[in-house]
Amino acid sequence: MSGSTRITGDLLARETRDRKFLSGIITGDERALSDLFNAYYPELTAFARGYTYSHAVAQDVLQDVFTALWIQRSGLEISSTVAGYLYGAVRNRCLNIRRHEKLIDRYEQSQKPEISNSAIQNPDVEAVLLAEAIESAVEKLPARSREIFRLCREGALTHREVAQVLGITENAVSVSMSRTLKNLHDALKDWL
Amino acid sequence: MTQIESSSDWVKITQALSGSLTPDEYAEFEAWVEESSERKKILAELVTFWNNSAKPHRVDANEQLEQTQRLLSSIREPVSTPARPRKNMDSHRSRRWLVGSLSVASILLAVGVFWQTYSDSMNLGSDGSSEYKMYTTRPGQWASIKLADGTQVHMNVGSVLEVPRDFGAGSRSVRLTGQAAFNVTQKSGTPFVVAAPGAQVTVLGTEFVVRGYTPDVKVTVKSGRVSVGICTSNGRETRPTSMCPALKNMTTLSPNESASVDPEGNVLATHDADLEAEMAFTSGRLLLGSRPLVDLIPDLNRWYDADIRLSDDTLDSFVLGGWVSVGSLDDFIQYLVGALPVKVERTERRIVVSPLHDSSISRRGTHGS
Numbered sequence: 001m002s003g004s005t006r007i008t009g010d011l012l013a014r015e016t017r018d019r020k021f022l023s024g025i026i027t028g029d030e031r032a033l034s035d036l037f038n039a040y041y042p043e044l045t046a047f048a049r050g051y052t053y054s055h056a057v058a059q060d061v062l063q064d065v066f067t068a069l070w071i072q073r074s075g076l077e078i079s080s081t082v083a084g085y086l087y088g089a090v091r092n093r094c095l096n097i098r099r100h101e102k103l104i105d106r107y108e109q110s111q112k113p114e115i116s117n118s119a120i121q122n123p124d125v126e127a128v129l130l131a132e133a134i135e136s137a138v139e140k141l142p143a144r145s146r147e148i149f150r151l152c153r154e155g156a157l158t159h160r161e162v163a164q165v166l167g168i169t170e171n172a173v174s175v176s177m178s179r180t181l182k183n184l185h186d187a188l189k190d191w192l
Numbered sequence: 193m194t195q196i197e198s199s200s201d202w203v204k205i206t207q208a209l210s211g212s213l214t215p216d217e218y219a220e221f222e223a224w225v226e227e228s229s230e231r232k233k234i235l236a237e238l239v240t241f242w243n244n245s246a247k248p249h250r251v252d253a254n255e256q257l258e259q260t261q262r263l264l265s266s267i268r269e270p271v272s273t274p275a276r277p278r279k280n281m282d283s284h285r286s287r288r289w290l291v292g293s294l295s296v297a298s299i300l301l302a303v304g305v306f307w308q309t310y311s312d313s314m315n316l317g318s319d320g321s322s323e324y325k326m327y328t329t330r331p332g333q334w335a336s337i338k339l340a341d342g343t344q345v346h347m348n349v350g351s352v353l354e355v356p357r358d359f360g361a362g363s364r365s366v367r368l369t370g371q372a373a374f375n376v377t378q379k380s381g382t383p384f385v386v387a388a389p390g391a392q393v394t395v396l397g398t399e400f401v402v403r404g405y406t407p408d409v410k411v412t413v414k415s416g417r418v419s420v421g422i423c424t425s426n427g428r429e430t431r432p433t434s435m436c437p438a439l440k441n442m443t444t445l446s447p448n449e450s451a452s453v454d455p456e457g458n459v460l461a462t463h464d465a466d467l468e469a470e471m472a473f474t475s476g477r478l479l480l481g482s483r484p485l486v487d488l489i490p491d492l493n494r495w496y497d498a499d500i501r502l503s504d505d506t507l508d509s510f511v512l513g514g515w516v517s518v519g520s521l522d523d524f525i526q527y528l529v530g531a532l533p534v535k536v537e538r539t540e541r542r543i544v545v546s547p548l549h550d551s552s553i554s555r556r557g558t559h560g561s
Contacts, residue, residue, distance in 0.1 A: 030267065030476055031517035034260050041256050063263055070267045134245045153245050158212040177210070178202035184245075185238060 014156075018082035026073050036082075037066050044090050047154060051094035061097065065089045084161035087151055091165060130188075137187045141180060148176045205235070209242050257475075264476050265336055268518070324354040329370070332497030334473070334518075339366075342377035343384065348473040350405070350494040371403045373474045376416075391453040394419040400445075401470040405490070412450035412470040419444050422457040472515060480512040485532075488512065496521045503546035507534065 017039070024032025041062065048058035065086065069076070078085045138146060151162045152173070159177065163170040207213050208221050225231045327347065329335050335347040340360045347353060351370025359366070365385040376384045376398050386393040388404035391411070398416020403409065411420045421442030441459040443451055450465035469479040478495050480488060486508035489500050498521050502508060510532055516524060525536050525543065533548040 028523070029517060029519060030264060033267070034264060034475070037260055037263055038256065041259065059259055062259065063266065066263050067266055130240075130244045134241065138245070152206075152210045153242070156211070158210055159207060160212065174203045174207060174212075175199070177206035178199055181206050181209075181238065182202050184241065185234070188241060189237075 014083060015081050022076075022078065022082055025070065026076060028073070033066065033070055037062070040083075040086055043154060044086060047087065047150065048090050048094055050150060051091070051098060057097065061090055061093045064093055080161055080164045081157075083155065084157055084164055087155045087157060087161075088165035091151075133188055134184070137184050141183070145176050145180045148173055149180050152177055205238060209238065261336070261475070264518075268334065323357055324367075325357065327353045327355070330497065331494045334476070339364075341379055341384075344375040346373040346474045348372060348494075349497075368402055368404055370405055371401065371473065373399070373401045373471060375399045388453075390455060390457065391420060391422050391459075394421075403470060405494075407455045409453040410450060410470070411445065411453075412465045412467055413445045413447050414467055414471065415447050417444055417446055420451045420453065420459060420461075422453060422459065476518045477515045478517075479515045481514060483511065484508055485510040485512060492524070496524055498524075498541045498543055500543045500545065503544055506547060507532075507545060510534075 018036065021032045021036040021039070025036065044062055044065075045055065045058045048061045049055055052058050052061065068089070080088070138149060141149060148162055148166070151157050151165055152159070155162075157165065159173040160170050162173045166173070204213075204221055204224070208218060213221060225235050327335060327337055329347045329349055329351050331350045333349060337345045337347065337353065339345060339355065341364060343364070345353060345366075348371035351368065351372055353370075353372060354367040356365065360382075362382070363385070364379065364382050365387065367387045369389060374384070374386065374395075376395055384395050386395075386402050388402050388409045391404070391409040393400070393402055393411050395416060395418045398418055399414035400416070400418050401412045401414070403412070411418060419442055422440050441453075441457060443459050443461050445451055445461060448465050448467055449461060449463055450470070451459055451461040453459050466479075469481070472479045478491060486502065486505075489502065492498065492500055495516070512528075512531055516527065521541065521543070525538065528534065528545065529536055534545050535548050537544045537546070
């Protein structure tokens with residue numbers, strides 16, 4: 001249980017930090033922009049790759065999102081959390097690109113995305129196997145549930161934030177997540 | 193039989209895991225879990241699952257740095273200076289080079305001019321030869337350039353880089369005034385040479401910074417090995433770039449070493465180079481730390497495209513800590529008056545800094561009128 005308590009604490013600390021970066025950005029501090037960029041670079045490229053299936057395109061998406069953030073800084077008002085805003089912006093940008101490139105079919109067929117080699121670097125074999133099992137179970141989820149799960153888990157967004165990103169109700173997120181969690185728990189019982 | 197049955201129980205659990213509960217709700221949730229050992233077991237499993245379900249997102253540090261610089265370049269004003277045509281340069285070649293963004297900074301240089309031709313032109317100096325492309329950053333401007341061989345050059349403010357048109361064809365030599373960081377692509381048999389006023393730097397493949405704002409030249413090495421020496425030919429400094437026929441006072445530097453060359457041609461090497469300070473501009477920062485204000489002024493003027501003057505020599509030895517990032521002159525002034533007991537008078541880009549209290553350094557005790 002302490003695990004989840006810690007998660008809540010992290011989220012608050014993250015938002016406090018991000019708001020500091022954001023006010024720097026609004027005053028035109030490039031350093032604040034690069035700090036925010038660096039803080040989110042690994043997770044957001046991974047997240048974008050889930051939509052674009054290409055690391056290079058994911059990099060471009062991040063460039064676009066952060067450049068836009070900079071250009072719009074003077075009129076910028078983020079009502080959600082900064083993390084929620086960034087995930088939402090990355091997702092929208094990915095979807096636009098995909099629409100543009102008519103990759104939607106590919107997405108619906110859920111081709112296997114590039115698997116990051118991060119797990120391979122992890123020395124803990126048990127954890128690697130578990131992570132792989134989780135990864136493949138997540139891959140089998142319906143597209144929408146998977147998207148919600150990724151935002152929730154990898155983006156560490158709250159249900160409310162996920163709802164804002166996707167433009168659905170918070171309740172819909174909770175219900176989807178609860179089904180997903182129950183299914184994954186059943187599927188992975190032997191691993192846990 | 194399981195103690196977690198209803199779908200609302202699962203909703204509660206996911207809300208708890210994702211940090212969606214308020215502290216009160218969370219306390220309630222914990223109490224609910226404590227009620228049953230079955231719940232505790234399932235929760236423990238779920239927490240294991242949850243903690244393992246976010247892949248660690250490791251990325252290559254270089255990739256991240258590269259992307260950060262890409263972002264910073266693209267939000268800056270395009271640092272565009274024409275590849276300034278010398279008199280008889282073909283007009284269709286005198287296009288403007290946009291070197292503000294790495295993605296458009298891949299500058300391919302014309303190859304095919306014979307070495308001999310170039311070599312001849314070396315003596316022509318400023319007579320209008322078109323053998324060089326010249327990249328210039330004004331004060332307050334930065335640029336990133338990729339040379340034909342893949343070498344990456346980050347130019348700091350107020351610098352000039354001259355690249356021969358036949359760069360890469362048999363030799364790789366450039367001339368620098370000002371400051372630039374080079375990340376040289378290794379090319380066996382073809383050393384990379386930087387000629388700075390009074391000094392010459394030869395490398396094979398490496399990362400290093402040359403700081404050649406007058407009067408001294410300073411070379412700092414990040415990786416690889418770099419030779420530094422002064423180039424004399426018949427007693428006078430040769431025109432830029434080819435391999436120097438006679439390199440004097442040569443010294444070879446390893447990573448984290450630097451060498452300074454003074455106007456008399458003495459080369460002084462140090463082992464504990466301040467790499468961070470020298471490289472800082474490549475990530476948009478100017479380190480101020482532990483240098484007296486009077487020494488900082490030329491750097492600050494280039495950085496902000498300003499003309500900062502100290503009204504009084506009691507200010508000379510003040511020290512500003514930390515660093516400044518790329519920003520406006522106004523930001524800097526605000527920072528300055530916040531950090532030091534000074535006041536500032538500004539006319540356009542001219543800044544006169546004077547002590548806040550009357551001259552004598554009794555600033556801690558009496559408040560001067």
